[in-house]
Amino acid sequence: MDKPVTLITGTRKGIGEYLARHYAERGHRVVGCSRRQPEWELDYYVHHMLDVTDEPAVKRLFSWIRKEYGRLDNLVNNAGIASMNHSLLTPVSTLNKVLDTNVVGTFLFCREAAKLMKKHSYGRVVNFTSVAVPLKLAGEAAYVASKSAVQSLTEVLAQEYAEFGITVNSLGPTPVDTDLIRAVPGEKIDALVDRQAIKRRGKYADVANVVDFYLRPESEFITGQKLFLGGV
Amino acid sequence: MKEKLIEMIMEVAEELNAEQEIELGQELQVDTPLFGEGGLLDSMGLVSLIIAVEQAIEERMDAQVSLADEKALSQANSPYRSIGSLAEYAANELTSQVDG
Secondary structure, three states: OOOOEEEEEOOOOHHHHHHHHHHHHOOOEEEEEEOOOOOOOOOOEEEEEOOOOOHHHHHHHHHHHHHHHOOOOEEEEOOOOOOOEOHHHOOHHHHHHHHHHHHHHHHHHHHHHHHHHHHHOOEEEEEEOOOOOOOOOOOEHHHHHHHHHHHHHHHHHHHHHHHHOEEEEEEEOOOEOOHHHOOOOHHHHHHHHOOOOOOOOEOHHHHHHHHHHHHOHHHHHOOOOEEEHHHO | OHHHHHHHHHHHHHHHHHOOOOOOOOOOOOOOEOOOOOOOOOHHHHHHHHHHHHHHHHHHHOOOOOOOOHHHHOOOOOOOOEHHHHHHHHHHHHHHHHHO
16 A cells, blocks of 8 residues: 555644654654644645634645545544633633634544545544543533534544445543643643543553554444543 | 536546446436436435536636535525536536636
8 A cells, every 4th residue: 555645633733743743754644734834844744734614725735635645544633722611701702713623623624534535435534532521521611512522523424434434433532731731720630630540641642542543444344433541 | 618517527427437436327418317306316426426526626627616505405496406407506606706
């Protein structure tokens, strides 16, 4: 097989950057995107600056992938934002922003990816949920609602795309030290970690390990599933 | 424009047929029923055709159109009745882009 083409969203920093490096090192041709330009460069990596909710821009990205590579093997919908606030203090504009990036962005990338992937009857899509969903985390109503939607979206798309040889699964990390949780007080994170079976913060490598598993060609019989780290 | 689109849609349909993504089973005419009563395509066949036509328009005409948005789906006369009606709908979308 040719080098797989892997698209990862939200690659400027954090888990996305780690995954971009991880797959570029493993011989994938990696395409990444984020709203701003990353401060790093990488062989076998091409960056596109876009907002994942901007439909025309997302369509242009996929059209570029189609012209450049003629195919797409893997999509990792990592881009996401959080809003940690009591619902009584959450403006609708915040809710809309969280839903837009996490749900609309994921949907848009899944849809465009599937159009490309179905040509070769092969595809792997990995979406990001969060342990905040099963833990029903107070103070994260908007974020948890958006990630619940991602889980449902994953389950339904798995049904719709199965006939095209495309699997769609989701992964729910525990708190990993990234910008997403930077604003959350340390004791809140500790309390959250305390509800996991394995009581430590997540590492980038923990996330990559699950993504590796979902992306393997041998995982063709696994779809519509969700996996939470840390024993949640 | 419409003639060009009819030709393109026919080509795309033949390609999909060759790739066994859809099954035409007969030679295509402008008024061959595509979808709906007596239509050639089932719903997934229609999905495949629409995606392929959108991609062909993008590649060959360097334009982006959506042939399955709410507007298309809510037309009193479905644009998916025949190749002719689909071409006409696409032509209108392309023209309104230029004008708009």
